[in-house]
Amino acid sequence: MAVDVEDASGYRGQADQLLTPSSSVELAALLAQASGAGTPVTAWGSGTGITGGCCPSQGWLISLDRFRKLDVGRGSAWVGAGVPLKDLQTAAAATGQFYAPDPTEWSASIGGNIATNASGSRSFRYGSTRRHLLALTVALMDGSVRTWRRGEKLDFPYAPLPAPATTKNTAGYYLPPEAEWVDLLCGSEGTLGIVLEAEVALLKQPAQILSGVVFFDDDALALEAVDAWRGVSQLRMLEYMDSPSLGFLRGPYGDEIPPAARACLMVEQELDGLPGEPLDQWLERLEHARALEDSWFGETARDRERFRAFRHALPEQVNARVRQNGFQKLSSDFAVPIGRNGEMLRFYQQTLLEEFSGKFTIYGHIGDAHVHVNVLSESERDYDRGRQWMLSAARQAVALGGTVSAEHGLGKRKAHFLPLMFSQAEIESMKAVKRRLDPQWLLGAGNIFPGGLESFQM
Numbered sequence: 182m183a184v185d186v187e188d189a190s191g192y193r194g195q196a197d198q199l200l201t202p203s204s205s206v207e208l209a210a211l212l213a214q215a216s217g218a219g220t221p222v223t224a225w226g227s228g229t230g231i232t233g234g235c236c237p238s239q240g241w242l243i244s245l246d247r248f249r250k251l252d253v254g255r256g257s258a259w260v261g262a263g264v265p266l267k268d269l270q271t272a273a274a275a276t277g278q279f280y281a282p283d284p285t286e287w288s289a290s291i292g293g294n295i296a297t298n299a300s301g302s303r304s305f306r307y308g309s310t311r312r313h314l315l316a317l318t319v320a321l322m323d324g325s326v327r328t329w330r331r332g333e334k335l336d337f338p339y340a341p342l343p344a345p346a347t348t349k350n351t352a353g354y355y356l357p358p359e360a361e362w363v364d365l366l367c368g369s370e371g372t373l374g375i376v377l378e379a380e381v382a383l384l385k386q387p388a389q390i391l392s393g394v395v396f397f398d399d400d401a402l403a404l405e406a407v408d409a410w411r412g413v414s415q416l417r418m419l420e421y422m423d424s425p426s427l428g429f430l431r432g433p434y435g436d437e438i439p440p441a442a443r444a445c446l447m448v449e450q451e452l453d454g455l456p457g458e459p460l461d462q463w464l465e466r467l468e469h470a471r472a473l474e475d476s477w478f479g480e481t482a483r484d485r486e487r488f489r490a491f492r493h494a495l496p497e498q499v500n501a502r503v504r505q506n507g508f509q510k511l512s513s514d515f516a517v518p519i520g521r522n523g524e525m526l527r528f529y530q531q532t533l534l535e536e537f538s539g540k541f542t543i544y545g546h547i548g549d550a551h552v553h554v555n556v557l558s559e560s561e562r563d564y565d566r567g568r569q570w571m572l573s574a575a576r577q578a579v580a581l582g583g584t585v586s587a588e589h590g591l592g593k594r595k596a597h598f599l600p601l602m603f604s605q606a607e608i609e610s611m612k613a614v615k616r617r618l619d620p621q622w623l624l625g626a627g628n629i630f631p632g633g634l635e636s637f638q639m
């Protein structure tokens with residue numbers, strides 16, 4: 182029976198059938214059957230992706246929901262692809278450990294996180310998912326199941342690809358010289374194989390973490406503080422919200438947000454082994470940066486959770502508004518080299534104020550020169566102009582040496598950005614890898630490569 186699906190961006194798809202295998206043998210047999218019949222196959226994690234990657238136009242949708250293995254050991258855990266990020270974090274915390282990537286949407290599956298090389302709020306210190314993978318078990322379109330450990334290199338010839346000088350990137354396949362299987366599969370958006378389970382690294386939970394939500398009455402002061410605080414020891418989070426973003430949160434948070442606040446930075450610092458009085462040091466920093474006195478600081482897990490909920494409420498509020506307006510989400514995921522952060526922000530602010538005054542928000546991972554711009558369409562015209570704006574901003578990011586996707590992937594909605602960043606020859610090099618693993622181009626059809634399924638049939 183046909184099933185209609187939608188991801189968190191509002192992108193819709195339809196599959197001829199939804200399948201929910203519960204073992205690798207069952208799933209591998211399905212892939213072999215699909216290969217025999219030429220049936221397209223798309224993997225579904227939790228549907229929190231925002232590029233349409235999990236929404237097919239035809240064929241089978243394979244849910245990984247029943248892959249729920251969760252074995253936590255010392256320094257690592259084996260996790261089934263369908264395990265929600267929250268369950269992994271909870272199980273790790275019970276052993277005094279944590280999983281470093283925090284792509285903030287805790288209902289996302291580990292398989293989806295791996296497929297998109299997700300990162301999020303702690304990437305400032307810990308980078309993206311790829312860095313924390315020790316092994317992957319993957320089902321391939323020929324019906325085989327392979328486990329690759331970190332260190333195992335690709336065993337076929339390929340043309341290596343350049344990478345941008347950004348701290349995060351997930352646009353296209355990761356193909357440096359001497360590429361490893363684990364790294365190639367991570368970020369391949371369900372186009373090369375289906376992740377069944379993974380061994381991920383766990384770190385010892387720091388004994389003390391200081392968290393803060395720092396408000397400013399002037400956006401320029403917040404941006405100066407970003408540059409000043411980048412070098413703070415053991416800072417693991419440096420996040421930004423502009424004034425319209427705070428406007429969204431004034432609904433649920435009311436007077437708790439200082440009325441004068443026009444921008445905000447969120448920080449987390451691991452304190453273990455640091456000399457001095459960290460809170461006093463922050464008070465000095467706040468004074469120097471001319472931050473508002475009624476900023477929030479805390480040292481307990483409860484404070485951290487309160488601030489996390491505050492941060493996460495923003496994309497949720499924005500997504501709710503997008504749904505209410507009746508348009509698909511229009512959000513950017515560009516990152517630039519750290520030194521070009523100011524230029525990119527100036528581009529955003531100038532062009533958005535000209536075109537979308539009162540209809541945009543800027544927030545996100547500013548420590549990585551990676552903020553998300555959301556254009557809040559109120560009409561078809563806004564939506565069309567928003568799409569054009571996204572294209573011009575993607576060109577700008579590439580011109581500054583950046584990436585068209587830092588953490589969400591390209592999926593179907595952003596596949597047209599790929600040629601802005603890679604030459605035709607480089608895209609051919611990616612396609613050659615795709616054909617090696619999926620000769621009929623059945624897996625995750627329409628993701629990453631522009632032009633859809635048809636343009637790649639051989």
Ligand SMILES: Cc1cc2nc3c(=O)[nH]c(=O)nc-3n(C[C@H](O)[C@H](O)[C@H](O)COP(=O)(O)OP(=O)(O)OC[C@H]3O[C@@H](n4cnc5c(N)ncnc54)[C@H](O)[C@@H]3O)c2cc1C
Pocket residue numbers: 188189223224225226227228229230231233234235245262283284285286288289290291292293294295296297298299300301302370371372374375376377496497500588589592625628
């Ligand atoms: C409110 C909100 C906040 C978010 N914040 C962040 C953030 O801070 N950082 C960030 O990186 N992302 C963020 N995201 C995006 C999203 O959570 C991530 O992209 C996440 O990794 C998607 O996981 P999922 O399980 O929902 O995957 P899905 O949406 O189901 O799928 C995403 C892609 O992965 C593929 N896929 C899924 N499972 C597998 C598998 N087992 N094997 C192979 N391919 C698979 C799908 O085919 C699709 O291409 C946010 C989303 C929301 C709604």
